[in-house]
Amino acid sequence: ELYAGEMERRRLHNTIQELKGNIRVFCRVRPLVGGGLPKHVQLATSDNKAITLAKTEESHTGKTADTQKNYNFSFDRVFGPRASQQEVFEEISLLVQSALDGYNVCCFAYGQTGSGKTYTMEGDEVDETRGVIPRAVQQIFKAAGKLGEQGWEFTFTASFVEIYNETLRDLLYTGKSSKRPEHEIRKTTSNEVTITNLTYERVSNEDQVLGLIALANQNRSTAQTAQNDRSSRSHSVFQLDIEGVNAGRDVKCKSTLCLVDLAGSERMVKSQSQGDRFKEMTAINGSLSNLGIVIAALANKESYVPYRNSKLTYLLQGCLGGNSKTLMFVNIAPEPDSFGETLNSLRFASKVSAVLFPVFIGQSTLMMSLH
Ligand code: ADP
Ligand code: MG
Numbered sequence: 001e002l003y004a005g006e007m008e009r010r011r012l013h014n015t016i017q018e019l020k021g022n023i024r025v026f027c028r029v030r031p032l033v034g035g036g037l038p039k040h041v042q043l044a045t046s047d048n049k050a051i052t053l054a055k056t057e058e059s060h061t062g063k064t065a066d067t068q069k070n071y072n073f074s075f076d077r078v079f080g081p082r083a084s085q086q087e088v089f090e091e092i093s094l095l096v097q098s099a100l101d102g103y104n105v106c107c108f109a110y111g112q113t114g115s116g117k118t119y120t121m122e123g124d125e126v127d128e129t130r131g132v133i134p135r136a137v138q139q140i141f142k143a144a145g146k147l148g149e150q151g152w153e154f155t156f157t158a159s160f161v162e163i164y165n166e167t168l169r170d171l172l173y174t175g176k177s178s179k180r181p182e183h184e185i186r187k188t189t190s191n192e193v194t195i196t197n198l199t200y201e202r203v204s205n206e207d208q209v210l211g212l213i214a215l216a217n218q219n220r221s222t223a224q225t226a227q228n229d230r231s232s233r234s235h236s237v238f239q240l241d242i243e244g245v246n247a248g249r250d251v252k253c254k255s256t257l258c259l260v261d262l263a264g265s266e267r268m269v270k271s272q273s274q275g276d277r278f279k280e281m282t283a284i285n286g287s288l289s290n291l292g293i294v295i296a297a298l299a300n301k302e303s304y305v306p307y308r309n310s311k312l313t314y315l316l317q318g319c320l321g322g323n324s325k326t327l328m329f330v331n332i333a334p335e336p337d338s339f340g341e342t343l344n345s346l347r348f349a350s351k352v353s354a355v356l357f358p359v360f361i362g363q364s365t366l367m368m369s370l371h
Contacts, residue, residue: 010094010101022323022324022325023295023298023299023325023326023327023352024076024077024095024325024326024327024328024353025075025076025330025349025350025352026075026076026077026078026088026091026092026327026328026329026330027051027073027075027077027329027330027332027346027349028078028079028083028088028116028120028331028332029041029043029051029078029079029080029081029334030081030115030119030331030332030334031081031082031334032081032334032335036081037080038334038336039054040054040055040056040336040339041053041054041334041342042054043078044074044078048078049075049077050072050073050075050078051072051074051078051332051346052070052071052072053070053071053073053342053343053346054069054071055068055069055070055339056068071343073346073349073350075353076353077091081334084128085130085135088120089136092107092132092136092327095107095325096139096140097139097143099140099240099242100140100143100144100154100242100244100253101255102244102253102254102323103255103323103324103325104255104258104318104319104323104324105255105256105257105326105327106258106260106319106320106324106325106326106327107121107132107136107258107260107326107327107328107329108260108291108326108328108329109260109328109329109331110262110265110288110328110329110331110345110349111262111265111331111332111333111345112264112265112266112331112333112338112341112345113229113264113266114264114333115331115333115338115345116332116333117262117264117331118131118231118261119131120132120331121133121259122134122213122217132259133213133238133259134213136257137209137240138206140156140240140242144156144244150246151246151247151248151249153244153245154244155202155242155243156203156204156209156240156242157201157202157241158172158200158201158203158209158212158240158241159172159195159198159199159200159201159239159241160172160212160213160216160236160237160239161195161236161239161315162219162220162223162234163234163235163236163287164223164230164233164235164283165234166286166311168185168195168198168315169183169219169223170183170199171215171219171220171236172198172199172201172212172215172216173199173219174199174215181197182196183195183196183197183198184196185311185314185315192318193314193315193317203240209240213238216236216238220236232263233263233264233280235262235287235312236260236261237258237259237312237315237316238259238260239256239257239258239259240256240257240258241256242254242255242256256318257319258316258319260312262288262291263284263287263288264284265288265341265344265345265348267281267341286309286310287310287311287312287313288348290306290312290313291310291313292348292351292352293306293309294306294307294320295328295352296351296352298321305321307320328352330345330348330349332346
């Protein structure tokens with residue numbers, strides 16, 4: 001009985017998503033270091049969908065009043081500094097679940113370094129502070145177990161890649177050789193994206209995946225020590241490929257759940273970035289802006305989507321577009337000195353979330369946003 005209700009809830013969720021388009025943007029504001037929020041960040045309490053950044057311009061003469069400029073944004077959901085990992089996950093659990101219904105699901109964390117991307121995606125190891133990845137994995141295996149009672153059999157394959165300077169690195173690599181294998185993104189004859197020489201690990205329970213995540217973190221921190229602050233300048237992509245068969249009902253499904261911690265979106269000062277830093281900056285800016293372009297092209301159902309313009313979107317081509325569901329977290333740091341970066345992030349995210357639908361009225365076409 002409970003299961004029938006759950007199925008209905010999921011069906012409704014999928015229908016609503018189809019109506020509204022498959023792209024969602026959630027904003028999450030990290031607390032100040034001592035907790036709370038400064039005055040310049042205001043969150044709507046009525047519907048949890050709006051955020052305002054207020055900028056006070058001090059009058060220099062002292063004779064005129066200070067002026068305040070408000071920048072207003074609205075998203076599918078805005079989480080304030082007190083939102084727990086549990087609350088955040090509750091909002092996306094149906095999305096995660098739909099990966100078992102055959103939908104590709106892609107979830108990104110976007111924002112400047114220090115804004116809470118890794119906290120949101122991975123979190124800490126303590127139960128309550130675990131982030132999206134471990135919670136999603138837990139949910140998938142739990143739900144797959146329930147579906148098993150209805151005759152479904154699933155196989156799961158996990159992979160974990162880092163993209164640094166447009167180069168792929170296998171985070172599940174365990175070889176000892178200092179010369180690591182090189183990787184290329186390829187398309188199979190059935191149009192699926194694969195990566196050459198990558199570790200694709202067959203997994204069958206939550207603990208195995210958590211073990212792989214720990215291995216990936218170890219791999220990342222080794223590179224991090226060799227190269228200061230590297231992890232904030234690379235994208236990390238966790239993928240769980242899911243294949244389900246229900247022999248009794250003669251049905252199959254296949255999908256991928258993709259969880260991505262993006263490189264820091266901060267703009268570096270050009271004059272300060274030379275050599276390697278300049279190369280990194282160019283790679284990051286290029287791939288993040290291409291991600292925005294790809295998502296916008298998909299939302300607007302454009303015929304050409306420039307997936308191949310960056311490694312990140314090429315790699316994710318299979319889980320973006322088509323019947324996939326995309327969720328972007330835009331993570332925000334509330335400190336006043338992050339104002340400029342925060343404004344940039346919110347602008348980027350609202351471009352991504354502006355899904356336009358053509359509505360025909362007489363001879364003219366009105367573009368309407370459903371948000
Ligand atoms: P990023 O990955 O974007 O560089 P982090 O996730 O590492 O940022 O977050 C920076 C710091 O802030 C970390 O110490 C993290 O634990 C803390 N933090 C981030 N978001 C939250 C939050 N919602 N609640 C409490 N602490 C947070
Ligand atoms: Mg991080």
